Amino acid sequence: MTRFIIVRILQAIVALIGITILVFFLVRVSGDPMALIASPNLSEEQYQKIKESLGLDKSWGEQFWIYIKEMTRGNLGESLIREKPVTTMIGESLPNTLKMTVPSFVLSMLLAFFLGIMAATYRDSFWDNGVKFLAVLGQALPGFWVAIMAVLIFSVYLEWLPVAGMSTPAHYVLPVLTMVFFMLPGMMRLVRSSMLDVLDSEYIKLARIKGLPERVVIWKHALRNALITPLTIIGMLLPTLVVGAVISEQIFNWPGMGSMILRATFERDFPVVQAITVLVAIMVLGVNLLVDILYAYIDPQIRYQRS
Amino acid sequence: MVIEKGKKKKIYTGLKRSTRIIRNLTLIIPAAILILMIIVALFADLGWIGLPDIGLAPQDPNATHPRDKLLPPSFMEGGKSDYFLGTDRLGRDLFSRVIYGARVSLSVSLIVIFITALIGTILGILSGYKGGRADAFIMRVTDVALSFPGLLLAMLLWVAIGPGYWTVVLALSVLGWAGYARMIRGESLRIRESDFVAQAQVVGATTWRVMFKHIFPNIVNSLIVIMTLQIGMMILAEAALSFLGLGITAPTASWGSIVADGRTELDRAWWISAFPGICIGLVVMAGNFLGDWIRDKLDPRLRQL
Numbered sequence: 001m002t003r004f005i006i007v008r009i010l011q012a013i014v015a016l017i018g019i020t021i022l023v024f025f026l027v028r029v030s031g032d033p034m035a036l037i038a039s040p041n042l043s044e045e046q047y048q049k050i051k052e053s054l055g056l057d058k059s060w061g062e063q064f065w066i067y068i069k070e071m072t073r074g075n076l077g078e079s080l081i082r083e084k085p086v087t088t089m090i091g092e093s094l095p096n097t098l099k100m101t102v103p104s105f106v107l108s109m110l111l112a113f114f115l116g117i118m119a120a121t122y123r124d125s126f127w128d129n130g131v132k133f134l135a136v137l138g139q140a141l142p143g144f145w146v147a148i149m150a151v152l153i154f155s156v157y158l159e160w161l162p163v164a165g166m167s168t169p170a171h172y173v174l175p176v177l178t179m180v181f182f183m184l185p186g187m188m189r190l191v192r193s194s195m196l197d198v199l200d201s202e203y204i205k206l207a208r209i210k211g212l213p214e215r216v217v218i219w220k221h222a223l224r225n226a227l228i229t230p231l232t233i234i235g236m237l238l239p240t241l242v243v244g245a246v247i248s249e250q251i252f253n254w255p256g257m258g259s260m261i262l263r264a265t266f267e268r269d270f271p272v273v274q275a276i277t278v279l280v281a282i283m284v285l286g287v288n289l290l291v292d293i294l295y296a297y298i299d300p301q302i303r304y305q306r307s
Numbered sequence: 308m309v310i311e312k313g314k315k316k317k318i319y320t321g322l323k324r325s326t327r328i329i330r331n332l333t334l335i336i337p338a339a340i341l342i343l344m345i346i347v348a349l350f351a352d353l354g355w356i357g358l359p360d361i362g363l364a365p366q367d368p369n370a371t372h373p374r375d376k377l378l379p380p381s382f383m384e385g386g387k388s389d390y391f392l393g394t395d396r397l398g399r400d401l402f403s404r405v406i407y408g409a410r411v412s413l414s415v416s417l418i419v420i421f422i423t424a425l426i427g428t429i430l431g432i433l434s435g436y437k438g439g440r441a442d443a444f445i446m447r448v449t450d451v452a453l454s455f456p457g458l459l460l461a462m463l464l465w466v467a468i469g470p471g472y473w474t475v476v477l478a479l480s481v482l483g484w485a486g487y488a489r490m491i492r493g494e495s496l497r498i499r500e501s502d503f504v505a506q507a508q509v510v511g512a513t514t515w516r517v518m519f520k521h522i523f524p525n526i527v528n529s530l531i532v533i534m535t536l537q538i539g540m541m542i543l544a545e546a547a548l549s550f551l552g553l554g555i556t557a558p559t560a561s562w563g564s565i566v567a568d569g570r571t572e573l574d575r576a577w578w579i580s581a582f583p584g585i586c587i588g589l590v591v592m593a594g595n596f597l598g599d600w601i602r603d604k605l606d607p608r609l610r611q612l
Contacts, residue, residue: 011447015447015451019451023463026463026464026467027463027466027467028467029467029468136592136595139539139591139595140539140588140591140592140595141584141587141588141591142543142546142547142550142563142566142584142587142588142591143547144546144547144550144563144566144567145566145580145583145584145587145588146584148566148569148570148573148580148584149580149581149584151573152573152577152580152581156573156574156577235454236453236454238454238455238456239454239455239456239457239458241456242456242458242459243456243457243458243547246458246551247547247550247551250551251570261459261462262462262551262552265462265465265466265553266552268466270466273462273463273466274463276459277459277460277462277463280455280456280459281455284451284454284455284456285451287454288450288451288454
């Protein structure tokens with residue numbers, strides 16, 4: 001088990017280095033970033049000065065070395081447009097993103113597990129059909145469109161909910177629901193099918209035969225085992241989470257990371273894009289690592305391996 | 308044994324009649340929607356076979372009509388019969404834009420599906436058949452690709468090579484192969500143990516020959532199922548990119564970008580955002596249902612209950 005974890009950690013580090021190199025050179029193949037920043041009527045001298053101050057006069061190899069050195073000190077570079085360190089920008093926007101994503105994630109998971117389990121337990125009932133219908137809609141309708149239609153109905157026509165900003169709790173309703181729409185259907189379907197698998201197993205039959213109340217069978221015996229599959233693929237929810245956050249922040253003018261990176265992309269502010277990509281890569285690898293370890297812990301074949 | 312009287316003896320035909328009809332409808336309706344959309348996309352205009360004046364789109368999608376801004380659909384009060392679905396804030400015909408938008412959405416997703424299926428199949432078979440280090444390496448990369456947010460990659464590519472049709476195709480392809488690779492690997496692992504593979508190895512078939520003459524034909528069914536189910540995913544992904552402004556550049560219409568165009572006019576012209584979104588939903592649903600149907604026919608093992 002220890003050996004397994006160490007190997008996984010080493011692999012994650014190698015992957016991180018690979019991604020960092022890839023990202024660093026990818027944002028530079030477009031050519032000279034100076035062409036995007038400097039206005040054309042600068043004098044040659046001013047141009048050189050700016051170039052030097054940004055460290056763009058050095059070779060790619062040197063730039064990469066400086067970049068890595070700074071990154072290990074926690075310095076992720078500076079925005080070309082806003083002339084602020086990227087870390088400061090993240091510090092300003094990350095809390096706002098978390099204020100939206102954390103409640104959305106928790107709500108989605110609670111709903112997914114509750115609805116998925118109910119649907120599996122009462123198969124082909126009203127619950128089950130409702131869940132299946134919701135899953136079909138959720139996987140077909142684009143989240144951004146549903147969000148805009150919600151704005152149209154609840155903000156434009158009914159005037160119940162505000163559209164932009166984050167000053168009152170009412171401002172949270174539509175953005176959070178938008179994100180729930182992104183995450184809920186897939187997870188709910190997975191919980192349902194995982195639960196159906198478990199309910200079909202021998203030990204559930206045994207639990208029923210020995211006369212346990214159905215409540216205990218479902219919520220104690222079945223649930224524990226039905227949790228395993230969905231938990232191990234939580235890592236794969238990350239892309240959905242990112243897309244949901246960016247789209248939701250864009251639609252509702254939420255001043256978070258999603259809006260920030262989208263703006264940086266359009267402004268071609270490559271240090272910002274680069275820094276956030278690397279940060280997300282660290283997050284992705286970290287979550288995968290955690291899931292691997294979790295899985296190793298759950299799976300006795302790996303847990304009892306001799307190192 | 309008590310025999311109930313008055314009940315006709317039923318001949319067992321496998322499924323109830325109503326179930327059979329529903330089964331067939333879940334094939335016919337989605338297939339019809341997809342074929343209709345493909346025809347619409349192909350024949351929006353016939354410029355590509357030298358007949359630019361004939362086509363299904365009533366107007367040039369980018370032609371502006373300053374006098375007819377934000378007109379409602381023709382079936383509503385105040386609509387003009389020239390503009391079936393109304394006009395946007397530049398007075399462009401929404402119906403024509405939606406028709407041309409089908410072109411972008413469908414072509415991008417079909418191209419991406421072929422590229423990713425090709426890469427994913429090769430890597431998946433290689434990984435499953437060869438095993439060992441190649442397998443470990445490919446599967447680690449697959450794990451990362453499956454959990455890396457494609458949206459960030461699209462942004463990175465947007466910064467690196469600029470916006471455009473092929474940037475979108477690339478952004479969706481770079482990570483899209485991973486799902487295929489994982490699935491096909493599993494299938495290959497199973498088929499590798501078959502007798503016919505062992506026999507091929509005994510008579511001295513090369514690795515490539517075993518992979519493509521013996522293993523590949525046995526995974527084609529699963530491959531077709533995944534590819535069909537990907538139609539919807541890819542259309543949604545392309546729409547999301549266009550919606551955020553990371554897709555095909557303006558003024559070219561794509562369903563996602565038309566929805567985005569309508570955002571600022573929601574209080575005056577809801578139809579701009581509403582109709583392209585309905586098209587996306589219809590096509591994606593059609594793709595998903597068709598995929599489900601094909602899966603039930605070809606490869607019921609893939610079914611997720």
